[in-house]
Amino acid sequence: MARFAHVPTEIIDRILCFIPRSGLPNLCLVNQSLRQSAERFLYSTIILHWDYSDIPPIILLLRTLLQRPELFTYVHTITFLGDDFDDGTPPLPDIAEIPFEQFIPAIEKTQVPYTKLWIDRLKTGNMEALVGLLIANLSRTRRLALNHGFINGCSLVGKVIQSKVFGGGQLLAFEQLEDVRYIKEFDYSFPENNSTFTDVLSLFYLPTVTHISAWIPNPTTFSWPAGEPNLDHLTSLDIDWLCESFMAKILALTRNLKSLSWTWECYSELDDVDPWKTSTLDLDAIIAVLSHVKRTLERLQFLLEIGEASLIDDEPKMTVLGSFSNLVHFNRLTHIDVPFVTLADFGPDALPLERYLPDSVEVLSLSTGMLVHDAVKWYTNDFDRGNGDDADDYFVQMIQSLAAVYPTRLPRLRHINIVDEHCCFQNGNLATLTKGLALGFDVQITDRCGWFDQRESFEYQTPAVWEQDSLEEPS
Numbered sequence: 001m002a003r004f005a006h007v008p009t010e011i012i013d014r015i016l017c018f019i020p021r022s023g024l025p026n027l028c029l030v031n032q033s034l035r036q037s038a039e040r041f042l043y044s045t046i047i048l049h050w051d052y053s054d055i056p057p058i059i060l061l062l063r064t065l066l067q068r069p070e071l072f073t074y075v076h077t078i079t080f081l082g083d084d085f086d087d088g089t090p091p092l093p094d095i096a097e098i099p100f101e102q103f104i105p106a107i108e109k110t111q112v113p114y115t116k117l118w119i120d121r122l123k124t125g126n127m128e129a130l131v132g133l134l135i136a137n138l139s140r141t142r143r144l145a146l147n148h149g150f151i152n153g154c155s156l157v158g159k160v161i162q163s164k165v166f167g168g169g170q171l172l173a174f175e176q177l178e179d180v181r182y183i184k185e186f187d188y189s190f191p192e193n194n195s196t197f198t199d200v201l202s203l204f205y206l207p208t209v210t211h212i213s214a215w216i217p218n219p220t221t222f223s224w225p226a227g228e229p230n231l232d233h234l235t236s237l238d239i240d241w242l243c244e245s246f247m248a249k250i251l252a253l254t255r256n257l258k259s260l261s262w263t264w265e266c267y268s269e270l271d272d273v274d275p276w277k278t279s280t281l282d283l284d285a286i287i288a289v290l291s292h293v294k295r296t297l298e299r300l301q302f303l304l305e306i307g308e309a310s311l312i313d314d315e316p317k318m319t320v321l322g323s324f325s326n327l328v329h330f331n332r333l334t335h336i337d338v339p340f341v342t343l344a345d346f347g348p349d350a351l352p353l354e355r356y357l358p359d360s361v362e363v364l365s366l367s368t369g370m371l372v373h374d375a376v377k378w379y380t381n382d383f384d385r386g387n388g389d390d391a392d393d394y395f396v397q398m399i400q401s402l403a404a405v406y407p408t409r410l411p412r413l414r415h416i417n418i419v420d421e422h423c424c425f426q427n428g429n430l431a432t433l434t435k436g437l438a439l440g441f442d443v444q445i446t447d448r449c450g451w452f453d454q455r456e457s458f459e460y461q462t463p464a465v466w467e468q469d470s471l472e473e474p475s
Contacts, residue, residue: 043074047457050082050127050149052091058130059097065137066106077143079457080131084148084185095125103133110136112169114159121156128152132160139172145181145457152187153195158202165202166226177206181213181457183240198225204250205229213238213261218276222246232256241265243276244285251292260293261301261337266318266370283342284322294330301337304370324356331358334412337365337419340398353398354405362412364402367419392430396437403439415442 043065048056065071083090100123107118107129122129131150135157138144150157164171180203187193197219203212205226210233218241231253238261239247247262264286267277281304290297324342327333336357343356343366357364395418406413418430434443 039071040074043071044076046075046078048078048080048082048131050080050090052083052085052088055091055093058127058134059093059099062130062134063099063102065134066102069137072137073140075138075141078134078138078141079145080150081145081147081457082149084187086185086187086189090127090149092125092127093130095123098122098125098130106133106137110163110169110171112159112163112171114156115169118156126156128156132156136160136164136171139174140176141174142176143179144174144177145183147181147183147457148185151182151184151196151199152190152193153199154192155199158196158199161199162202165205174206174208177208179211180206180209181238182215183213184215201225204231204234208233210234211236211238211259215240216242216246218243218246220275222249224249228253235259237261239263243278244282244289246276248289248292251289254293255296257293257296259299260290260297261303263303263305265305280319280321282321283324284326287322287324287326290330294332296332297330298332299335299337300330300333301365302339302342303367304339304342327356328358331360333358333360334362335365336361336363337367337417339369340366340395341370352401352405354402354409357410357413359410360412361410363415363417364413365417365419367421369419369421392433395430396433399434399439399443400437403437403441406440413441415444418443418445420445420447 046061048058048061050056103122104119107122108115110118112118118129118132122133127150131146135144146157152158160171163169164173167173182196182200182203184194184196194217196215197217200214200216202225203209203214207230212234216239222245231250232255234254235256236259237250237254237257239250240263242250242262251257251260264281266279266281286302290300324338327336327343343353399416402410402413402416431445434445437443
């Protein structure tokens with residue numbers, strides 16, 4: 001073992017890559033040298049899952065990290081993944097297990113203006129107080145994901161993040177953060193929990209972040225909290241709910257954006273409280289917003305949703321203006337993922353799809369989003385769930401029309417993906433019909449299941465690395 005201690009770090013790291021995470025705690029008990037190597041893998045990825053049956057071992061984790069602060073520097077990826085708890089009270093950690101004599105001084109050390117609030121919530125076993133304490137001590141983390149139950153408007157977590165971004169107290173700044181995911185579902189039970197606008201905007205001031213995925217509620221007015229940020233470093237963006245005028249304020253500053261996913265929502269009921277709710281889809285206005293990134297954008301995903309979970313039998317009747325025809329001029333786009341109806345002028349006599357597509361397109365994904373909704377003017381019962389024969393024929397004709405202009409008009413097209421969001425093709429006829437066609441490009445039928453999990457979390461397995469007491473000092 002003494003000889004093994006002199007093996008170069010690169011070789012040891014290569015060996016440890018093949019060790020299951022469950023075996024790393026045992027390696028830490030072998031000797032001090034091996035412990036130092038194994039701990040970098042043991043703490044590199046942290047996933048804390050919180051739901052009605054699973055309380056994350058965050059107290060045990062914090063106790064270990066605060067005892068040995070150098071371990072915080074090993075945390076490169078951290079995911080807080082949990083339920084939205086919109087139908088009940090979430091389970092909380094056992095107060096008796098919280099070492100207040102250790103955690104309270106750690107909070108006081110931050111010297112933030114909300115120290116008293118933070119300590120008061122810690123004493124009640126509040127999960128936000130524990131999560132905030134963990135995030136407060138991260139500095140070299142590269143990827144951070146928070147979702148649903150961990151995100152509430154005007155919360156401690158949001159306050160801590162803002163303090164780390166803008167400065168405040170003695171909190172460590174994020175030095176290497178590259179990927180941030182801040183995904184939240186709309187909270188109907190407690191509307192005040194949806195006030196996360198300022199929290200999300202603070203993420204855009206992080207100087208090293210290249211990707212942001214966030215749910216942004218529309219404010220009454222859009223105002224940058226500390227002047228316009230420099231977003232030259234931002235290359236990928238995934239935004240839910242933000243309306244056109246506010247989205248334009250962000251995209252106008254993204255000079256190097258290559259990938260954009262934007263979810264637009266149609267509302268059945270408009271109100272004075274949220275003046276940005278709309279049932280009018282202005283495709284020309286959408287294209288005008290996207291024009292800010294026309295010279296750099298390579299991947300575009302545009303999604304349509306019914307806002308605030310409106311019932312299918314009470315869906316909004318959309319007013320549709322303009323078209324996506326100017327998308328043809330976005331000549332850097334290689335991947336396009338849009339609802340089929342946005343390329344069909346929302347009418348039965350749609351223009352040929354190739355008139356919308358730039359020559360640069362390589363992968364085209366067409367989803368059935370809004371296809372079966374009353375909101376779409378050319379809705380017919382033939383496209384309803386469980387009756388997809390005519391839908392099959394329609395899509396086959398559409399695919400054949402693209403094949404007719406390939407490769408002269410679309411020389412780089414190599415893959416078409418039909419994304420079935422409403423079970424339009426349950427009978428499998430479309431897959432059978434397209435398989436026998438000589439197209440020159442691949443055709444695939446998939447669904448969007450699991451997509452939200454991918455946005456919210458970096459990994460899916462939960463490593464059991466703190467389910468035992470603090471590691472004993474090895475010999």
